[in-house]
Amino acid sequence: MRYLPIGELADKARVRASALRYWEERGLLPGARRERGRRVWPATTVRRVALIKMAQRAGFTLAEITQLLAGSTTPSATRQWRDMATRKLPELDRRIAQTQALRQAVANCLECGCMNFDQCVLLETTNTPP
Numbered sequence: 001m002r003y004l005p006i007g008e009l010a011d012k013a014r015v016r017a018s019a020l021r022y023w024e025e026r027g028l029l030p031g032a033r034r035e036r037g038r039r040v041w042p043a044t045t046v047r048r049v050a051l052i053k054m055a056q057r058a059g060f061t062l063a064e065i066t067q068l069l070a071g072s073t074t075p076s077a078t079r080q081w082r083d084m085a086t087r088k089l090p091e092l093d094r095r096i097a098q099t100q101a102l103r104q105a106v107a108n109c110l111e112c113g114c115m116n117f118d119q120c121v122l123l124e125t126t127n128t129p130p
Helices: 006-013 017-026 045-057 062-070 075-112
Strands: 003-005 033-035 038-042
Touching (some): 006 017, 006 038, 006 045, 017 045, 017 062, 045 062
Antiparallel strands (some): 003 038
């Protein structure tokens, strides 16, 4: 099995080495082996880091991600993932709707073209999403 030093893992996974150390401390990553005093992880850890990053982008907390990874190969973990993902979808839908509303507000502003923010009629009504 190939092992990656912390710097190489950080480069491959596109995260800072400090994040890897922190995630290891929090239990998100398995404890690193030591070779000549340096942390090394199995090359398969890149995939686990990708999962952590995806879950973070989706809005899962580190505590939730830790729960998900704790028994990631058991049937109950699969059920737990389904439950957590199902609960997360409405939140993601709200974030998408807010982002789309903001995009439309910017597009409307560009279309207006007045560039006079003190008198722009588009700014008289609040276009901010809930």
